[in-house]
Amino acid sequence: MAASAWSSPLEDVTQAIASLIGEDTRHLPSLAQAERLKEIRQDINRLEARFTAELRVFDKQQGWVVSGHQSLQGWLRRTCQFSSGAATDRIRLGRQLEELPQTAAAFQEGRLSAQHVGLVGRLASQLGTEAVQPAEADLVRWGSELDTREFRHLTQRLRHCLDPEGALADANALHEKRHLGLAQSWQGLFFLEGQLDEEGGELVRTALEAIEGAPLAGDNRSKGERRADALVELARRQLDAGSLPERAAQKPHLHLVCECGTLRQEPGSAPAELNGEVLVPQETVRRYGCDALLTVERKGESPLAEATGAGRVVPPSVRRALQRRDGGCRFPDCDRPPEWTDAHHVVHWADGGETKLENLLLLCRRHHRRVHEEGWRVSRAEGSGWRFTPPGGEGWPGP
Numbered sequence: 272m273a274a275s276a277w278s279s280p281l282e283d284v285t286q287a288i289a290s291l292i293g294e295d296t297r298h299l300p301s302l303a304q305a306e307r308l309k310e311i312r313q314d315i316n317r318l319e320a321r322f323t324a325e326l327r328v329f330d331k332q333q334g335w336v337v338s339g340h341q342s343l344q345g346w347l348r349r350t351c352q353f354s355s356g357a358a359t360d361r362i363r364l365g366r367q368l369e370e371l372p373q374t375a376a377a378f379q380e381g382r383l384s385a386q387h388v389g390l391v392g393r394l395a396s397q398l399g400t401e402a403v404q405p406a407e408a409d410l411v412r413w414g415s416e417l418d419t420r421e422f423r424h425l426t427q428r429l430r431h432c433l434d435p436e437g438a439l440a441d442a443n444a445l446h447e448k449r450h451l452g453l454a455q456s457w458q459g460l461f462f463l464e465g466q467l468d469e470e471g472g473e474l475v476r477t478a479l480e481a482i483e484g485a486p487l488a489g490d491n492r493s494k495g496e497r498r499a500d501a502l503v504e505l506a507r508r509q510l511d512a513g514s515l516p517e518r519a520a521q522k523p524h525l526h527l528v529c530e531c532g533t534l535r536q537e538p539g540s541a542p543a544e545l546n547g548e549v550l551v552p553q554e555t556v557r558r559y560g561c562d563a564l565l566t567v568e569r570k571g572e573s574p575l576a577e578a579t580g581a582g583r584v585v586p587p588s589v590r591r592a593l594q595r596r597d598g599g600c601r602f603p604d605c606d607r608p609p610e611w612t613d614a615h616h617v618v619h620w621a622d623g624g625e626t627k628l629e630n631l632l633l634l635c636r637r638h639h640r641r642v643h644e645e646g647w648r649v650s651r652a653e654g655s656g657w658r659f660t661p662p663g664g665e666g667w668p669g670p
């Protein structure tokens with residue numbers, strides 16, 4: 272055989288990958304496609320295993336020195352597009368796998384992914400390789416059956432059992448990294464950014480998910496929008512409950528100041544001010560005014576001097592009757608219970624509407640916003656129902 276006909280296994284693989292990339296699989300049925308994807312993933316695992324093993328040889332020989340690099344980590348970053356953290360993890364994994372032969376074999380056979388093997392390596396870093404070796408056979412078996420999240424959970428359970436002090440030190444280190452930034456942009460949007468330790472994150476997630484509930488029919492908000500609404504609702508409910516500590520001898524609350532003309536939507540009337548800073552559109556003031564006390568300034572020669580408490584709180588007896596009648600938000604398909612709702616004045620009291628059962632209905636915050644700021648109309652439907660009409664649309668009878 273001529274020397275030119277000889278090719279190395281790596282060249283064969285490179286050529287095979289080129290052929291694979293050229294294949295048109297769009298006609299394949301889904302089941303066959305699923306099988307192919309699994310096979311490709313297994314081959315990727317095996318190549319990752321081979322890469323890690325050869326990297327270990329390169330590491331021992333200090334092969335990166337020849338090309339003028341200061342470290343193997345730097346060489347991986349520059350030549351193989353690894354991040355610093357990923358490079359460090361991979362080098363350490365190559366070293367650890369020499370002492371974890373069952374894990375290395377499962378990696379080479381494609382039964383464990385690089386992420387799974389990385390979790391075994393992380394455990395070995397935390398406990399010491401000798402402590403992991405007795406459990407290695409079980410780890411390999413579980414690793415080939417569990418997804419990454421489940422396997423991470425399992426390895427961390429082992430960590431907590433075998434090294435409770437180390438687990439506490441980890442939790443404390445995560446706790447030290449917590450922070451939360453809340454800043455307003457010049458356009459008015461508030462930006463939140465931060466990180467929480469595991470306990471804090473789980474607390475916040477549990478509270479937000481409880482408020483979010485399951486998506487209902489017709490709820491086309493994205494996951495992020497639903498979560499943002501839930502966070503605002505969480506804060507609102509805390510403030511409404513009045514259980515937060517006082518500041519300047521007052522329970523913390525939103526302070527909304529407006530003119531009578533703003534509530535009546537008179538042309539040229541000033542915007543309302545929330546907490547003396549944020550300017551609020553007329554329709555938002557009307558929503559707040561539906562079911563809360565506002566501070567209304569009378570326009571006159573000295574408006575500030577005439578500032579007075581005003582607004583409309585639905586009397587408890589009317590509220591109870593309303594809750595009995597409506598049972599919760601009246602918007603179609605909404606399941607929010609009475610305690611999550613505002614009493615909406617169909618004809619606003621600022622326009623002469625009465626705070627009576629016939630002129631009130633319960634709406635959750637999201638749907639209350641919809642009928643104020645988002646331009647939906649509520650009107651009486653036949654019988655005891657309500658009709659909700661989107662801006663420019665046909666009526667949609669509610670329950």
Ligand SMILES: [Zn+2]
Nearest residue numbers: 558561615616
């Ligand atoms: Zn309202």
Ligand SMILES: [Zn+2]
Nearest residue numbers: 600605635638
């Ligand atoms: Zn609702």
